[in-house]
Amino acid sequence: MLVLAVDTATPAVTAGLVRVDDRGEPGTAGIETLAVRVTDNPRAHAEVLTPQILDCLSSTGHTPADLDAVVVGVGPGPFTGLRVGMATAAAFGDALGVPVHGVCSLDAIAADIRGADGAGDLLVVTDARRREVYWARYSGGARIEGPGVCRPADLKAEPSQRIAGSRPHVGLFELPAHPVATPSPAGLVAVAAADLLAGVEPEPLVPLYLRRPDAVETADRKKK
Numbered sequence: 774m775l776v777l778a779v780d781t782a783t784p785a786v787t788a789g790l791v792r793v794d795d796r797g798e799p800g801t802a803g804i805e806t807l808a809v810r811v812t813d814n815p816r817a818h819a820e821v822l823t824p825q826i827l828d829c830l831s832s833t834g835h836t837p838a839d840l841d842a843v844v845v846g847v848g849p850g851p852f853t854g855l856r857v858g859m860a861t862a863a864a865f866g867d868a869l870g871v872p873v874h875g876v877c878s879l880d881a882i883a884a885d886i887r888g889a890d891g892a893g894d895l896l897v898v899t900d901a902r903r904r905e906v907y908w909a910r911y912s913g914g915a916r917i918e919g920p921g922v923c924r925p926a927d928l929k930a931e932p933s934q935r936i937a938g939s940r941p942h943v944g945l946f947e948l949p950a951h952p953v954a955t956p957s958p959a960g961l962v963a964v965a966a967a968d969l970l971a972g973v974e975p976e977p978l979v980p981l982y983l984r985r986p987d988a989v990e991t992a993d994r995k996k997k
């Protein structure tokens with residue numbers, strides 16, 4: 774199964790092609806990354822995402838018609854960047870007639886770490902702007918708390934034993950840090966792999982903003 778994975782929930786604009794195969798064991802999947810393109814620029818989501826997707830396809834000798842599914846990070850993330858990835862994923866899915874699965878972007882970061890060195894108590898944080906962080910806690914590979922948004926000072930490190938995510942914000946917590954800062958295509962697909970292989974019909978895409986967007990329509994401002 775050939776899967777397109779995209780994420781724009783962080784300053785990194787991420788696109789990749791991932792092959793997923795059933796290993797024949799319950800709850801397991803073989804995940805192979807075929808191509809990855811990442812641009813670290815929070816202002817370039819709309820400009821670079823589609824070219825990155827097309828570059829991933831061409832570099833591996835594929836066309837959009839070869840795709841079997843799309844996986845997209847639904848946040849939490851800032852309104853403007855997040856909607857670019859979700860709208861692009863939905864457009865590809867609609868045009869090709871393939872399912873589009875939304876996954877929590879923090880879960881994808883945790884999945885990368887789980888795949889690298891096993892389970893454990895993990896805290897994942899990403900930049901929420903406004904001097905805040907998006908966060909979620911994991912234990913044994915499963916999310917046990919969050920996602921949420923708050924000031925770093927209001928988020929306790931305990932009971933987590935390690936941390937991953939946005940490098941400037943990871944450094945605010947006294948925990949051993951993993952180098953995984955943003956969702957990877959393989960991590961995104963890993964979160965959805967069981968549903969992909971089982972042919973589960975995806976739920977409608979719902980963005981995890983966790984708060985009102987920064988941009989407010991003029992009419993809304995006048996009501997305040």
